[in-house]
Amino acid sequence: MFLSPIRFLILLLLLNFVVSGQVLRKIKERVRELQLQKAKQSLLTSTVSGKQPVEHVKEGKIKQPLDHFNRQVIKTFPQRFFVNDAYWQRPHGPVFLFIGGEGPIFEFDVLAGHHVEMAVEYGALLLALEHRFYGNSINPDSLETENLNFK
Known part of the structure; x- marks a missing residue:
């Protein structure tokens, strides 16, 4: 049983959509991690320099x-x-x-x-x-x- 070309195209588009969403989610998580690391470093630096x-x-x-x-x-x-x-x-x-x-x-x-x-x-x-x-x-x-x- 073969898929018709239109069904195959729709399947490919859906698969691409799902994969793209997963990639974007991972990028968002990584950016948030980097922002938090930078923020923690900034807070540590200000605390060490005497600012409270x-x-x-x-x-x-x-x-x-x-x-x-x-x-x-x-x-x-x-x-x-x-x-x-x-x-x-x-x-x-x-x-x-x-x-x-x-x-x-x-x-x-x-x-x-x-x-x-x-x-x-x-x-x-x-x-x-x-x-x-x-x-x-x-x-x-x-x-x-x-x-x-x-x-």
């Missing part, structure tokens, strides 16, 4: 409306954030907001990375906000399917 940015990191939570588009829903959820004011040129320095992606945030997110290097250069306050439904920013009703419709 870790002392300037504070964790907090803010009550956010569960549904921002329906005023009849009055429930809230605690959204976690980290603040680092080690480099901030008070009171007029800029604020850099780091929005967490698909995962929890950590103190490390306001201690190292390209955005931290820019904060040093521009005298900025660093703020990392955890994406809802990740880490400690999960609504009290849990991650049941019917609770994932809130925006």
Whole structure:
């Protein structure tokens, strides 16, 4: 039993799509590893040189409306954030907001990375906000399917 040329072409295209996705995922993981290594090295260097940015990191939570588009829903959820004011040129320095992606945030997110290097250069306050439904920013009703419709 032979495949028709069209079916064979479709099969090849699907295979190529799957392989390409795997390659891109591996590249993304490797880039993230390299970024983390560089960030850890930067943090170590600043600690050894006498700067203690870790002392300037504070964790907090803010009550956010569960549904921002329906005023009849009055429930809230605690959204976690980290603040680092080690480099901030008070009171007029800029604020850099780091929005967490698909995962929890950590103190490390306001201690190292390209955005931290820019904060040093521009005298900025660093703020990392955890994406809802990740880490400690999960609504009290849990991650049941019917609770994932809130925006």
